[in-house]
Amino acid sequence: MNRLWSENASASGSFSWANNPQSHSSATLESCGRSSFFLPVQYESNYQYPLVIWLHNEGSDQTQMSSVVPSISMQNYIGVGVRAPRATDSMGHGFSWLQSEAGIAITEQTLFDAIELASSRYSINRDRVCLVGYREGGTMALRTALRHPTAFAGAISLGGRFPTGSRPLANLEAARNLPMMIALGTDESGYPTNDLCRDLRHLHAARIGLDLRQYDVANELHPQILSDVNEWIMGQVTGVDTLHTATMCDTEPVEFSAN
Template sequence: MNRLWSENASASGNFSWAKKQHSQSAVTLETCGRSSFFLPVQYEPNYQYPLVIWLHNEGSDQSQMSSVVPAISMQNYIGVGVRAPRATDSQGHGFSWLQSESGIAITEQSLFDAIDLASTRYNINRDRVCVVGYREGGTMALRTALRHPAAFAGAISLGGRFPTGSRPLANLAAARKLPMMMALGTDESTYPTNDLCRDLRHLHAARVGLDLRQYDVRNELHPQILSDVNEWIMALITGIDTLRTATMCDTEPVEFSAN
């Protein structure tokens, strides 16, 4: 495992740091149906931007993207937040991802519709589409990318479990080529260590690479983690890895991708 960040205080979940970070610059946000879009500062229509698809956690919605993607980078990506299919309250303020076959199919269609919509509205590079999710959204991000690995340059889960059920590794040969990153904080209630070790053993047996990073914070939306997400994605694009990593031995040998 790689441990990259340590601090005594837990990160807050109210995104106040993100709002402060990008409040000083012009931020362009647009909404279309179930999707919200972020345009980078000084958007250049003649440049093909990478696209970051953001999948929110349980009880939130697509507007979460407007705080998170600018905190990842103000100028490197076009961002699109996609809303989960099921409402968690009668007012429709929160939504959840469905891990059933029908729910997975709905999510996949929503993601591909968002990519198509982004392509018609903005100049994006469809070979540089990354799907990133928080907690339950992170699980769905990995699941969708594993089912359609040729459609995504990479997939990132922030605090989300590796997907189980509905055969996430059915497309195994292609899945082995998919760059994946998982960032985990110290809150074991979201992903107990025993479950994590079990999933890592399965991935190791299947020879599927995963870049696993652990941080001494409880909230995976910490600015240091989001900064590392930016560098990880840029490493995919440029082929240059600038992350400051320190390898630590785990109790199980795990095959990590060299992203």
């Protein structure tokens, strides 16, 4: 397990464009039904952009993407935030992902519909679509990518546990070629260490590669983690690993192959 970042104060995970409106003045946000879109600074319609699909945590919605994807990069990606299928409150302000077979099918259809919609509206490279999710959304991002490993260039979970139930490794042979990353903070409430170690043993037995990164912050939406997400995705897009790990501290060996 690699500990990449430390600070004395916990990260709040609250990021807003209002904190620095000048830096975002040339970017564009658009909404369409259950999806929200982010266009990078100086969007160029003749260039095929990688697409980052953002899956929010439980209790949030697709608009969370508008504060997260710009913090990953203002110019590298087109972003789309998708809304989970089930409302968590009577006002419809928050939504949650369903891990049942029916819920998984609904989510998959929603994600592929979002890709089609993004492709019809913007210049997208369909071979460079990456799923990124926060906590429960991270689990769903990994699950969906594992079920359709040839449809995605990679999947990242920020604080979300590896999916269990409903046979997440049913497409095992193809899944072995899927780049995946999990980034974890110090709050173990969402992914206890015992569960993490169990999942790592299963992945090792299945010969599944996973890039696991642990940070000394409580919230996985910390700016350093989002910066590393950008480096990781660009590494998958370009084939060049620019996320250097030579200065990591508190490094521990793990029992699986890292991408």
